[in-house]
Amino acid sequence: MTYSDPIISVDKLTKKFGSFTAVNAISFQVMKGEIFGFLGANGAGKTTAMKILIGISRPTSGTATVAGYDIYKQTEQIKKSIGYMSQRFSLYNDLTIKENIEFFGGIYGLTSRQIREKSDALVEKLGLQDKFNRPISDLPLGWKQKLAFSVALLHDPKIIFLDEPTGGVDPVTRRMFWNMIYEAAYRGVTIFVTTHYMDEAEYCNRVSMMVDGKIEALDSPARLKEKFGVNSMNDVFVRLARNQDKAKVQ
């Protein structure tokens, strides 16, 4: 499969907080239907960059379009075209599965009929029929995350942003979650994902590695490993981040 149609285009995107440059002139493209891994150390600037791309933070300079919309002027259109889920915030614990689906469906402007159809299909697919009217807090973490992923896809977004979606999730559920990601990508949804599990970096078509606000490497996992002469993405990561530390000391 080849990807040639960019759905996210970022050019010299920069964000400063006072004298600190959190995102330093990054440029890259994500292609339609691609699983794109956005990796980097803690504090490298990933979250800041992601907030700009989902339309909730303004950059200091540089340009970017997401799903064809401008990140300065068309943030509302961007929000309607994307889905978002993170480890920290996904669904409302005190609401039932049904209420969460209705709430998020409503936010995304679906009709009650669409919401009903979507929630029937979703609950059946996940096998949650008997828990439909139970609060989300009753579900194990892994199930919450799978449900949150499905809810983030309710309005058929073109792109879904996933911020460490599988942190702390058990190994079997983590893999079921990735099967859902593959399936969405197969249907043409573009996946933009951050993770600290380096085995998950291998599941991406391409990954970028961010170090101190800059993208230091961007390629397929296979080519990155070849380039750095190592066997795993973990080693690629360690090489890049350690080099940076050494450069600072010198």
Place this chain on the structure above:
Amino acid sequence: MLVSAALWDINLNKMQMEIRIESISKSFGDVRALVDVTFDVNAGELFGLIGPDGGGKTTLFRILTTLMLPDSGNAVVAGYPISDYQAIRRSVGYMPGRFSLYPDLTVEENLKFFASIFGTTVEKNYELIRDIYVQIEPFRDRRAGALSGGMKQKLALCCALIHRPKVLFLDEPTTGVDPVSRKEFWEMLDRLRQDGMAILVSTAYMDEASLCDRVALIHQGKILTTDTPANITVTFGRPLYAIRTSNVYEVTRDIESYAYARTIYPFGEHLHYTDKREKPDPIELEDFLRGKGHHDIELTAIEPTIEDAFMELAETHSQILTQ
């Protein structure tokens, strides 16, 4: 000579066992957080409690550090029963999963505060924390709340160590931490173990199991197994294959329709496959996949990892539950 040697043996045994957990159970309403948990940790041992969130790791830590009572069962920590909370609190260091230092105190103030609470001084035990503290010393006048994630974690470790505890409890110290900082953290633990401290560390990252002397795999409140990482992978007990392909999604779907397929999971750049039969037929599987139009398949027999073993044990465990 013989007598004293025997006495020495007894003393040695007593000294070695720093954590002894016997049939600990704890429920919260209908939720059985811990079910009959038993294992022990020796002095100088780096012991990993490995399992996903919600498995019961934090509840066990809270019981062992005397912050919570079990419903049943016993434990001895640093030579004291868990009812003797004053003695235990003096003898253990505890780094909870959530950052729990004082954000408005500086780095140095936090460290001095913890030292004085335990009736000691930073100078007295500086040797123990020096390797870690020098990394955050340039920021000693910075408020703890303004430190980066990695720095906070190093300060928290220093504060947990400043009274030279016999037993160190670290609850998910590397969760949400990037691979480089994780690696550095484990290198620090390796040095502390050489000092003779007993270290119980929990993690949801299966790959960290191999850095421990022994591990207990915990899932849904139950210990699945306790052993060295090498012995645990041996218990996997069936042939395992790695499949390399450029089309993970479709190959997975097609293998699911293969009559003898037992499990198929993505593992990094490979898929891991087990077969329903005792003696799988890899050539037949390759033919099957070629028949489905996959021509770039590479199939290799491999040794299981801790994560393979965990998934296998967790699966067996839930099958027993549903029967």
